Amino acid sequence: MDISSVELLTQTFDNMVVQGSYFVIIDLEGVDFVSSPAVGVLMGCRRRLIEKKGNLVLVGLSLHLREKLNLMGANRIFRYYNDVKTVLTDYRWEHDQMAQKMSLQVPANPGYVPAIRRLLSSVVLQKGYNRKDAFRIETIIDELANNAIEHGDHAERKFYIDFSLDRDKVELQVRNLTRGLDSSLAQQVKQKFENPVVDDDSIRGRGLALVKMLSSELRLDIDAQGTTVHVTKVRED
Amino acid sequence: MPEKVPILIEFPVDADFIPSVRKFVSESTLIEGFTPKFSYRTEIIVDELCNNAVKYGPSTPGSSIKIQCDFEPDTIQLTVQDPGGTPKDVQNLRKVIGTEQESRHFLGHGLEIVRMLTSGMEVTQTPNGETVIRVVKRRSQNIIDTLTE
DSSP, X not given: OOGGGXXXXXXXXXXXXXXXXXXXXXXXXXXXXXXXXXXXXXXXXXXXXXXXXXXXXXXXXXXXHHHHHHHTTGGGTOOEESOHHHHHHHHHHHTSOOOEEEEEEEESOGGGHHHHHHHHHHHHHHTTOOHHHXXXXXXXXXXXXXXXXXXXXXXXXXXXXXXXXXXXXXXXXXXXXXXXXXXXXXXXXXXXXXXXXXXXXXXXOOHHHHHHHHOSEEEEEEOSSEEEEEEEEEXXX | OOOOOOEEEEEESOGGGHHHHHXXXXXXXXXXXXXXXXXXXXXXXXXXXXXXXXXXXXXXXXXXXXXXXXXXXXXXXXEEEESOOOHHHHHHHHHHHHSOGGGOOOOOHHHHHHHHHOSEEEEEEOTTSOEEEEEEEETTOSHXXXXXX
């Protein structure tokens, strides 16, 4: 991408802006040189796109090209991606507010709880949530996972987690299998969930109150097969 | 002894999830009694297979990668399923993985490392067109262990 391509670049961008294409991906795979005038044109184009609430990103840079562009300060202006697919995923996350979902089936073994906590908190951190939110989500999942293991049907030896996050909130469902819960016991459990009471003299029972405090919404469903706790946690930063 | 419950993980075709998922699988091997060395190598395997799934799989919203970890006393079987790959891609991959050592093609650094770290590797395709790679890792049965012991 040298000085001879500057005019073509400029023209192409002008056409794009006229057509209303404000999000541009420049694929530099196979390109081993970008001249400073060309970088200047790209910077100018990005500025114009930003004014239209768009953006311009670079993908497919070789290590060599990345180093050359960084020397020109391009890394302070442009975001680099490995490939177009990653850009599209990022775009959908930021602009379409697409929710992304994970699900787990895990052995009902308390030894797994720290690993599950770390999994979910590292995912939210990777997606741009701050440490405070990540810690709160860890606290919530810790309590719910431990409860699911303790109170689930031990013969089943597993429980389930569904996790969905978008830019604004996290939704968590923790489900265990609790066959044989009669309706009056189910009602008691539901009541305890919806109105957790902290007994000052008890060494236990604070977890649910803590989860309720940290969540934006908390709900319990009990059916013939099992118990599902639903939590929504709105992003706070 | 009852059969161990497999771990199932489903996550989006998005590289952002891979570091967390590979760490979780590697921690699971420690919980199940495998050594830190085994755990680290499992992490490398999961990383490579998932990165391939992201790289070669579709990026359509809602598409996902599925991992299953089956633990036995001395082995872990890892199955990674992704929505990508044409039947031709799968056939090529199967041909390359299955070729005799002397004449096999170089798989690419990542898959070669996976092959060195595992006792077996196979690729299949589901009726829905999803690519499934299954690897088996035993406690101490691979080239690297032989070289470092």
